């Protein structure tokens with residue numbers, strides 16, 4: 001290793017060669033120092049090891065996405081006027097499934113642009129909300145045309161997720177979305193997606209209200225008396241709260257991804273959640289996030305993380321720098337910060353700071369002398385500093 005003699009910095013611990021690093025090799029390769037040419041000698045012995053990337057961002061135990069369906073539909077404007085502000089007050093983001101014909105007819109584009117400005121996601125919920133499995137259906141209108149209209153009205157915003165109207169889908173429809181380059185679709189069985197689920201185009205989810213939830217009739221729960229098809233208003237407040245919160249708890253227990261389908265937060269639309277119960281749920285979610293157990297984000301944000309995790313190799317460590325290889329096309333396409341597990345190789349630092357492209361990165365200590373660093377593998381070198 002060149003240059004070690006010039007530095008007083010530790011030269012690395014017993015596993016300083018990168019043992020235990022993630023596949024792809026988080027090892028210092030040596031070479032390339034300026035010292036070889038007579039300039040300043042740089043210590044390139046790795047002072048940190050990259051031990052891998054966490055399954056979900058920030059090292060959270062689970063991911064959670066809330067999707068409001070039927071955005072722009074009659075009776076659902078409370079999504080825009082009530083739900084979005086309640087999310088924003090807690091620093092949370094959600095996905096909103098637009099019925100595009102309704103957005104056009106009711107001219108709600110300014111409201112949708114405001115949702116995007118707040119960090120929420122707009123997803124395609126078809127043009128006119130038909131059962132796409134019942135012919136005749138024109139996919140060029142209902143899926144492709146709806147997406148094109150959204151993207152044109154939203155100034156080129158990329159639509160990357162699809163929600164099937166009435167949750168009705170078949171293999172042909174899923175294949176169509178895959179061919180059109182969608183990142184994912186809500187089209188699966190009910191329940192939590194395990195951490196290693198197979199298909200982004202068949203995302204599992206749970207439906208609110210109570211009569212349509214996986215928790216309907218669950219023995220020993222506040223929903224034990226709920227029968228399939230029962231209306232939300234007929235279920236107890238305790239049952240409604242249980243349904244909203246338990247999907248999050250089950251996702252945390254499974255280390256997976258919980259996706260919640262719901263519609264309005266008040267009013268007369270299908271299966272509304274009372275606003276006080278909605279806010280209580282968001283408070284519960286916020287608590288879980290603050291405890292490090294949960295990452296809540298939009299559907300496409302979770303999918304991008306998952307795909308970047310597979311497509312982007314870990315950085316090489318040289319000295320106190322993390323050097324990412326030039327991103328492949330796939331890695332660059334999903335470019336998003338990944339959460340790297342970083343272990344200092346000497347000393348027992350209690351804090352770690354990181355800078356990428358001049359900006360400080362989110363870092364946190366996780367015990368056992370390890371830290372998490374959120375760094376974009378397409379964002380250039382990261383400089384670490386342990387304190």
Ligand SMILES: [Zn+2]
Nearest residue numbers: 069070165166
């Ligand atoms: Zn719908």
